Amino acid sequence: MTVAVLSWTAFVVLLGISVSAARPRRYSAPAQLQAARRAVRPWRNGAAISSEFTSAAVCLGLAGLSSASGGWHPAGVAGGFVIVLALVVAPLRRSRTYTLPDFAEWRLGSVPLRCLTTMLSLVIGMAFLVAQLHAAGVVVRLLTGMPAWAGWAALAAAGVAIALAGGTGSVTSVQASQYWLKLVIFVGVGVVLWAVWWHHLPSGDVTAFVAGLPDGLWEGAVGTSYGAADPSAAPAHAPAHAPAHAPAHAPAHAPAPAHAHAPDLAPAPQGGGDGMAGLLPGALMVLLACALGTMGLPHVIVRLHVALDGHEARRSIVAAQAMLALFCVVPPLYGVLSAVVARGGVMDEIVLLLPARMLPGPAGDLLTGLLAAGAFVAFLATACGVLSAVGGAISACVSRATGASVFRGAVLAVALTALALTMATDPSGSMPLMMLGFSLSAATLCPLLLLGIWWRRLTDAGVLAGAVAGGGVTAALVVCEQTGLNLGVPTSHPASVAVPLAFAVMVVISLVTPGRVPGGVGRMMARMHLPEPSERAGGHRSSPGADRSPSGRVPHTDDY
Amino acid sequence: MTARRVPVTRRRRVAGRPRGAFTPEGEAPDVGELVSRQLRQALATVAAALISLAGLPAVALWLRAPGAWVALTLAVQPVLVALAVHHLKRAERLER
Numbered sequence: 001m002t003v004a005v006l007s008w009t010a011f012v013v014l015l016g017i018s019v020s021a022a023r024p025r026r027y028s029a030p031a032q033l034q035a036a037r038r039a040v041r042p043w044r045n046g047a048a049i050s051s052e053f054t055s056a057a058v059c060l061g062l063a064g065l066s067s068a069s070g071g072w073h074p075a076g077v078a079g080g081f082v083i084v085l086a087l088v089v090a091p092l093r094r095s096r097t098y099t100l101p102d103f104a105e106w107r108l109g110s111v112p113l114r115c116l117t118t119m120l121s122l123v124i125g126m127a128f129l130v131a132q133l134h135a136a137g138v139v140v141r142l143l144t145g146m147p148a149w150a151g152w153a154a155l156a157a158a159g160v161a162i163a164l165a166g167g168t169g170s171v172t173s174v175q176a177s178q179y180w181l182k183l184v185i186f187v188g189v190g191v192v193l194w195a196v197w198w199h200h201l202p203s204g205d206v207t208a209f210v211a212g213l214p215d216g217l218w219e220g221a222v223g224t225s226y227g228a229a230d231p232s233a234a235p236a237h238a239p240a241h242a243p244a245h246a247p248a249h250a251p252a253h254a255p256a257p258a259h260a261h262a263p264d265l266a267p268a269p270q271g272g273g274d275g276m277a278g279l280l281p282g283a284l285m286v287l288l289a290c291a292l293g294t295m296g297l298p299h300v301i302v303r304l305h306v307a308l309d310g311h312e313a314r315r316s317i318v319a320a321q322a323m324l325a326l327f328c329v330v331p332p333l334y335g336v337l338s339a340v341v342a343r344g345g346v347m348d349e350i351v352l353l354l355p356a357r358m359l360p361g362p363a364g365d366l367l368t369g370l371l372a373a374g375a376f377v378a379f380l381a382t383a384c385g386v387l388s389a390v391g392g393a394i395s396a397c398v399s400r401a402t403g404a405s406v407f408r409g410a411v412l413a414v415a416l417t418a419l420a421l422t423m424a425t426d427p428s429g430s431m432p433l434m435m436l437g438f439s440l441s442a443a444t445l446c447p448l449l450l451l452g453i454w455w456r457r458l459t460d461a462g463v464l465a466g467a468v469a470g471g472g473v474t475a476a477l478v479v480c481e482q483t484g485l486n487l488g489v490p491t492s493h494p495a496s497v498a499v500p501l502a503f504a505v506m507v508v509i510s511l512v513t514p515g516r517v518p519g520g521v522g523r524m525m526a527r528m529h530l531p532e533p534s535e536r537a538g539g540h541r542s543s544p545g546a547d548r549s550p551s552g553r554v555p556h557t558d559d560y
Numbered sequence: 561m562t563a564r565r566v567p568v569t570r571r572r573r574v575a576g577r578p579r580g581a582f583t584p585e586g587e588a589p590d591v592g593e594l595v596s597r598q599l600r601q602a603l604a605t606v607a608a609a610l611i612s613l614a615g616l617p618a619v620a621l622w623l624r625a626p627g628a629w630v631a632l633t634l635a636v637q638p639v640l641v642a643l644a645v646h647h648l649k650r651a652e653r654l655e656r
Contacts, residue, residue, distance in 0.1 A: 072616070074637070075613065076613065078637055079640060082605060082606070082640050086602035086606050086647055087602045284614060287614070291609070291613060318648050321641055322644075325637035454595070454599055522591070529591060531655040
């Protein structure tokens, strides 16, 4: 009960801090509501972007050690940021379209395409939202004993409130401050726990401790991180070997002694499963889906447009990537310690219960409360980012009228749908759901963006066919997996088939329909690829608002 | 009259387009060239990123050390950040 009270107090305090950073302002039009009035500087924007990725799974370290695809996720996303930086950021910012549906309509002049892209953004955003809600439910159930729906409801309400308070502008500042809050909390609590562990461990015991490292820990981690379709394929039969020369220094180097096992680790002759080499394609596919899927995530694209211009947008992405790299220390920090301290049991639950187990009494309660509040803030970051981005996309598609009520209605509808989906699904599906979001994004929005930005001969028919093929194959493979029909790597990692197929279909159909290449493609290419007039040279930035949106709708953000 | 205007445009094209001189309504003469240079640069960066990503599981497999992938996913982060910073510098130099 103390834990419950403490964690809720901490959460309310943190929420207060981050909302007070939001500085909600009054807006008259949804366009102004969605987009920040003032340009956000790269470091602040970068913090907001990386805040999105330090969400649920990554935060609690459940990604690192317990889930099949989580292990490679941070590396894949970091690679994805490099690809976004190289191929997408500056042209997309310079196209001056606000969302992916806007971009599709502007570039290819097709309204059906706009609706298809909106649907895809909705599905991808929904996968992320449901994962956040499930994680919040688990945290609340574990720590307070209250039913999981209390966590869903609290998260949904807070996310909607922040998204409605001020649109992307306030969401950006909330997320930027949340990034630093999370970093301080997670690293701080982690360091305290490691210090406690080190303090309680008599120095002579280190060798014995290392010898007693859980048998299945690293082997299991390696097995699952290769994306084994069958979790039992992990070699659980490797006996514990006392390493001859365990390093007796900092406990933070705990992974190092694992090298001592190396000579003894046979190449894993699993019975029913394939060998380690057979698991390689799975790992590669996880990396590929994350790397290509990052560019299609609706809440990342939105962030580009609060940057001042193409240069600043590029810098934002680099800043985001650097901060994300910093945060990647967190999962191993907890994952290793919880595997060491609390052997056996469900990993993601143990991470949260770790402080109470190591430090019985008020100190443990306090740390647990902080950890829970930090986790909740993380879920909130992703939830309100996705809500605001998807809500904006839908309101722009559903109604061309200008009115903040449409945006508000869309945000509410998205939140309610996500709640309903959360009720219908199982918490264990969070990570697969997020991976599905990445795969779908890689198979549909990624080819649209890459070809749309760099290839003049792309046509709307090509994009339509390619996106339908990529999305359809992904959906079919997911259904196959759910019904138990196993086709090997394709069923567990739909991206392996869907991404090449989507690219191929898009290119072929575009070449077949040369008459549908939109007019003025040269002007579009010039707008996307030529640097904007310099802010410093040209004084006040004064781009005409009307050229932002193709159909004469309200311009989004040009009057900074 | 028209004959007098042509040399002006041509002289500017030869001199190179100064930063900020592009007009949004017309396609500047060197867009195609700029795009292909940008694309070459971007593809080089993407290739480097993909190679380092694909190398991860391969190296983990080759090391056969349990837990190596934890260290590898951490070790690849600075590499990718360095790659991003390098690309940022090159891209900005190209557009200057």
